[in-house]
Amino acid sequence: MVEKRNDSASxxxxxxxxxxxxxxxxxxxxxxxTGDRAAFTRFFRHFAPLIKAFALSGSSLSAAHADExxxxxxxxxxxxxxxxxxxxxxxxxxxxxxxxxxxxDMFRRLQKFDTPLAADDFMPDQExxxxxxxxxxxxxxxxxHALMGTLPPDQAQILAKVYMEGKSHAEAAAELDLxxxxxxxxxxxxxQKLQIQIDR
Amino acid sequence: xxxxxxxxDLLTEYVAGILPLAQSACISAHLNYCPQCQQQSxxxxxxxxxxxxxxxxVPVGDALLNTVLARLDEEPPLSYRRAQDPAVGRLPALLQxxxxxxxxxxxxxxxxxxxxxxYLKTGDPGYEFALYHIKAGGKIxxxxxxxxxxxxxxxxxxxxxxxxxxxGDFLFREASDTHAPTALQSEDCICLAVLDAxxxxxxxxxxxxxxxxxxxxx
Numbered sequence: 001m002v003e004k005r006n007d008s009a010s011x012x013x014x015x016x017x018x019x020x021x022x023x024x025x026x027x028x029x030x031x032x033x034t035g036d037r038a039a040f041t042r043f044f045r046h047f048a049p050l051i052k053a054f055a056l057s058g059s060s061l062s063a064a065h066a067d068e069x070x071x072x073x074x075x076x077x078x079x080x081x082x083x084x085x086x087x088x089x090x091x092x093x094x095x096x097x098x099x100x101x102x103x104x105d106m107f108r109r110l111q112k113f114d115t116p117l118a119a120d121d122f123m124p125d126q127e128x129x130x131x132x133x134x135x136x137x138x139x140x141x142x143x144x145h146a147l148m149g150t151l152p153p154d155q156a157q158i159l160a161k162v163y164m165e166g167k168s169h170a171e172a173a174a175e176l177d178l179x180x181x182x183x184x185x186x187x188x189x190x191x192q193k194l195q196i197q198i199d200r
Numbered sequence: 201x202x203x204x205x206x207x208x209d210l211l212t213e214y215v216a217g218i219l220p221l222a223q224s225a226c227i228s229a230h231l232n233y234c235p236q237c238q239q240q241s242x243x244x245x246x247x248x249x250x251x252x253x254x255x256x257x258v259p260v261g262d263a264l265l266n267t268v269l270a271r272l273d274e275e276p277p278l279s280y281r282r283a284q285d286p287a288v289g290r291l292p293a294l295l296q297x298x299x300x301x302x303x304x305x306x307x308x309x310x311x312x313x314x315x316x317x318x319y320l321k322t323g324d325p326g327y328e329f330a331l332y333h334i335k336a337g338g339k340i341x342x343x344x345x346x347x348x349x350x351x352x353x354x355x356x357x358x359x360x361x362x363x364x365x366x367x368g369d370f371l372f373r374e375a376s377d378t379h380a381p382t383a384l385q386s387e388d389c390i391c392l393a394v395l396d397a398x399x400x401x402x403x404x405x406x407x408x409x410x411x412x413x414x415x416x417x418x
Binding site for chain 2: 037040041044045048049050052053054056057066067070071074075078079080090092093095096097099100101103104108113114115116117119121122123124125136137140141144145148159160162163164166167168169184187188191194196197198199200
């Protein structure tokens with residue numbers, strides 16, 4: 001289950017320049033700059049339990065696979081630390097993205113997919129480079145964080161199933177004994193309420 | 201700029217990493233043409249990160265930390281370098297990788313005088329992932345779908361009763377929608393189509409082909 005935690009203090013930021021000052025982004029920058037193993041140990045102690053929770057939500061993976069995922073994600077974080085750009089994303093968004101990609105790859109491996117593609121290959125060729133992209137991300141995270149508590153429980157539940165448990169809308173519908181259309185509309189309503197709907 | 205986009209609930213499944221591989225590849229290719237959908241995906245990813253941050257941590261023992269610390273000196277695996285072939289340079293890198301060459305090097309199956317299809321291997325056992333080449337002004341015989349169909353226009357454009365579609369446009373059709381797409385008169389059209397069941401031609405002239413239209417997944 002996803003619980004709301006109010007720890008925005010560690011998530012703080014300064015002024016409109018978009019400079020990020022949260023603890024974990026600094027820690028990651030330090031790991032990249034100096035290969036600091038003590039910093040990595042702190043980083044591990046914070047994120048490994050979240051990755052494990054992510055792996056186990058909805059009992060999507062066994063305990064052994066969950067530990068394997070933690071290892072894989074943390075190792076990748078160490079290897080890719082120099083690619084982390086604190087101007088673009090918070091460390092936790094960055095770690096979440098790695099964890100999601102590794103989990104998707106693990107699912108495909110377990111299903112014995114014979115594919116030339118890894119989840120990393122699905123990232124768009126060019127990331128949005130508008131000067132305010134980062135600032136928007138910062139704002140949207142703050143807004144989402146603040147509004148999450150106002151979501152009706154049935155909408156929050158679907159988001160947790162989709163994002164954390166890795167269930168498709170169809171699987172969530174079957175599990176909750178709801179019509180597929182209801183699940184999809186709850187997702188759309190939640191996205192509107194969280195103010196992250198973009199005009200396209 | 202693309203005018204037809206995946207709906208936000210479909211993008212959510214994409215961002216959460218739960219769409220089937222072949223469909224995921226099609227949406228990823230659309231994002232390369234569409235800054236708005238990229239931006240929408242970024243916001244949906246922020247949502248994922250907030251949910252991730254609020255998970256109740258599950259304790260991890262020091263044994264695992266020590267295993268990881270012991271592996272930090274390992275060489276990172278080589279990562280794929282994106283192709284910069286100017287001939288196919290406009291195509292998303294993911295597609296270039298699956299095609300392993302340009303359009304002329306693919307093996308094409310002729311279906312009608314104006315339609316040929318090239319099947320690409322994604323490794324997804326549930327979905328066919330194919331390029332459709334329709335000659336300028338050519339028509340795909342009227343057909344319906346037994347399953348779902350994702351279409352992404354890669355070059356040129358086509359129209360059907362519902363509208364006209366150009367480079368980067370994305371369409372998602374559910375089972376039993378009937379349509380007869382026609383390529384624009386001005387140039388040939390190349391589309392990516394992702395299907396989970398074979399097409400079924402509805403016009404009498406081509407109906408005899410239906411038993412031969414097997415899904416080429418994988």
